[in-house]
Amino acid sequence: MEKLKFGFYWAASCGGCEIAVLDLDEKILDVLEIAEVVFWPVAMDIKYKDVEAMPDGHMDVCFFNGAVRTEEQEYMAKLMRRKAKTLIAFGSCAHTGGIPGLANVADAKEIFERAYLKSPSTVNPSNVVPEVKVEMKEGTLTLPEFYDTVKALDQVVDVDYYVPGCPPPTGLINEAIQAIAEGRLPPKGSVLAPLKSVCDECPRVREEKKITEIRRIIDFEPDPEKCLLDQGIVCMGPATRGGCEARCLNANMACTGCGGPCPEAIEQGSAMISALSTVLGLAAEREEGFDPDGLMQQLKDPIGTFYKYGLPKAIINRRVIEK
Amino acid sequence: MTDFEPKIVGFLCNWCSYAGADLAGVSRFQYPPNLRVIRVMCSGRVHPAHIMEAFKNGADGVLVAGCHPPNDCHYISGNLKAQRRVALLKMLMAQLGLDPERLRLEWISAAEGDKFARVIREMVSNLKELGPSPLHDSEAVIAGDD
Numbered sequence: 001m002e003k004l005k006f007g008f009y010w011a012a013s014c015g016g017c018e019i020a021v022l023d024l025d026e027k028i029l030d031v032l033e034i035a036e037v038v039f040w041p042v043a044m045d046i047k048y049k050d051v052e053a054m055p056d057g058h059m060d061v062c063f064f065n066g067a068v069r070t071e072e073q074e075y076m077a078k079l080m081r082r083k084a085k086t087l088i089a090f091g092s093c094a095h096t097g098g099i100p101g102l103a104n105v106a107d108a109k110e111i112f113e114r115a116y117l118k119s120p121s122t123v124n125p126s127n128v129v130p131e132v133k134v135e136m137k138e139g140t141l142t143l144p145e146f147y148d149t150v151k152a153l154d155q156v157v158d159v160d161y162y163v164p165g166c167p168p169p170t171g172l173i174n175e176a177i178q179a180i181a182e183g184r185l186p187p188k189g190s191v192l193a194p195l196k197s198v199c200d201e202c203p204r205v206r207e208e209k210k211i212t213e214i215r216r217i218i219d220f221e222p223d224p225e226k227c228l229l230d231q232g233i234v235c236m237g238p239a240t241r242g243g244c245e246a247r248c249l250n251a252n253m254a255c256t257g258c259g260g261p262c263p264e265a266i267e268q269g270s271a272m273i274s275a276l277s278t279v280l281g282l283a284a285e286r287e288e289g290f291d292p293d294g295l296m297q298q299l300k301d302p303i304g305t306f307y308k309y310g311l312p313k314a315i316i317n318r319r320v321i322e323k
Numbered sequence: 324m325t326d327f328e329p330k331i332v333g334f335l336c337n338w339c340s341y342a343g344a345d346l347a348g349v350s351r352f353q354y355p356p357n358l359r360v361i362r363v364m365c366s367g368r369v370h371p372a373h374i375m376e377a378f379k380n381g382a383d384g385v386l387v388a389g390c391h392p393p394n395d396c397h398y399i400s401g402n403l404k405a406q407r408r409v410a411l412l413k414m415l416m417a418q419l420g421l422d423p424e425r426l427r428l429e430w431i432s433a434a435e436g437d438k439f440a441r442v443i444r445e446m447v448s449n450l451k452e453l454g455p456s457p458l459h460d461s462e463a464v465i466a467g468d469d
Contacts, residue, residue: 105418270371273415277407285403286393292410302415315375320420320457 004180006031007039007051007059008090009080011073012100012150013066017091018042020167021063027174034181035060039083048076051083059084061180063163067093067100067312068151072144081157086185088176088192092166092258094153095191096268097312099166104311104318105303107148148321152312162191166258166309169244193243197262198255202237202246206230209279214298217254228254229279234305239265239272258309267315269306329383329450331358331443334373336366338397339432340388346436354440355447358386365389366428367401371412374426383456384425384446388439391430402430422453 010018024031037044038059039051062084068074081087092098103111116122116129134141153159163176176192179185186192199206206227215232222228228235228249236257237249248255261268284290299305307314335341341362347354363369366389377385387409389402396402406428413423427446431439 266370266372267375269415270375273371273408273411277404277411280407281400281403285406290392292406293413296407296410296414299411299414301418302411303418306415315372315379316419316421316458319418322420322457 004035004060005038005058006035007062007080007084008037008042009039009062009064009066009076010042011064011066011076011094011153012069013091013093013098015042016167017065017093020091020165020170020173023167023170024173025170027170031177035177048079051079054083056082057085061086061088063088063090064153065089065091065094065167067097068153068156069100069103069149070144070146074147074156075144077153077156086160086180087153087157088161088163089153089159090163091168092164092260092309094159095162095164096260096310097150097152097317098258098309101150101152101310101312102304102308103150106319107321108146112146149318150312155312160188161185162193162260164191164193164241164258164260165244169247171245172243191241191260191263193241193259195263196242198237198240198242198244198246198249198259201242201244202227202249204228204249211280212282214280222252224252234272234276234299236268236272236306236308238275239268256308257306260310260313267313268310269303269314272306273302327451327455329357329447329455330381331384331386331446331450332377332382333358333360333386333388333443334363334366334369335360335386335431336389336397336401337362337364339390339395340366340429340439342433343388343431343435343439346433347439348436350436352436352440354443357447357450358443365396365398365401366405367396367398367403369405369408371408374412378421378425378456378458381456381459383453384427384450386427386429386442386446388429388431388442391432395430395432420457424449424453425456 039046062080064080064087068077089095093100112129116124130143132143132145163172172193204227205225207230209230211232213232214234222231233254235254237255240255240257241259241262244259257268265271311317335344366387369387374385387405389405390396392402409428413426416423429442
């Protein structure tokens, strides 16, 4: 049997998804039994022009990790779409925008000001900021444009499948590769993860939820046996798709939501806002003149809490840019 | 911006606020025609996504109206849930650059037709001062997202 041709590419991401592939350990040898890797810039010496020279649809599967925030990444996303028969958004950033997507609370100008001019560790006496085009006496130098808005992969090109997680857990990666090898992939557009939420996989003991204050992990030492939400810590488990076997909960940390929305959920963040609002309350709420803002202001950063990995896929997916 | 007519989406609960709006009608209280009413069984049924979706689709303001706390809610505590959701959403809206004043929560009973008319009049005049929603011509809400 001819081997399948795999490609891997990274865009706006940290590189963790590339490492997750290696987390397969010795199973990666089984992968190489059925597939050969034809494009993987992080691991092999190959240039963009080599991919451009491939015929369209040459790769069977491309695993694309990272969000899209520069002109170069957009170009590569479109190129990978052309060269691969099946394009898989691999990891939170490609799936829902991920941590880089939080940059949608700012725009390109603000980000450059912070990174190149204002941050305390920056030494930049001549105030150099990257530009798309610079004229030198030897010729014109160019850089890809840095966009105002970070996008998930499917907001740029058509995506066939999604493997969620930051990074995707090895169980899900294995399962996805098995499904590809055996030709039993579900309908196009599916998320290759279980249908239930993280809570379904969480070993902690849950009671009827009724909390009166929001606490953070720095405030106290949580009971490792009890549900973190029951203890007042905002855990995104109820609004997050499982498949990770509750790995953060097993390490006594709250779920931050990297698995993306549950199936049929309109949106992950608002699902959690809705859920939290049903369990967080005070006896005094029924009294005249109660201030609900005070109750909620215990929560320091709603976007960072509810949309940590999903701002580009939210209903309103960036801070408004006033024209 | 004198000719700007704001669009308001109003989620009114079946048991109190919708009846309050009805009373405003049969009592012939005057209020401006800027409100699009959506009747829901309970203000606690209004999901945060409904509100965000209304803003995304061009609402300049959103009203959520339900039964008076502490004990008027037909479903015991739906109004309190709406109150908490709106409080959280207002914080979220501030981070997204949308003025939280565009979202308003009001308790309007079936006997308060006059209050209903007053709330709508106030909202319209506030929104006229705030101007059109900045989402009208922003690049937020990426195409191909649905």
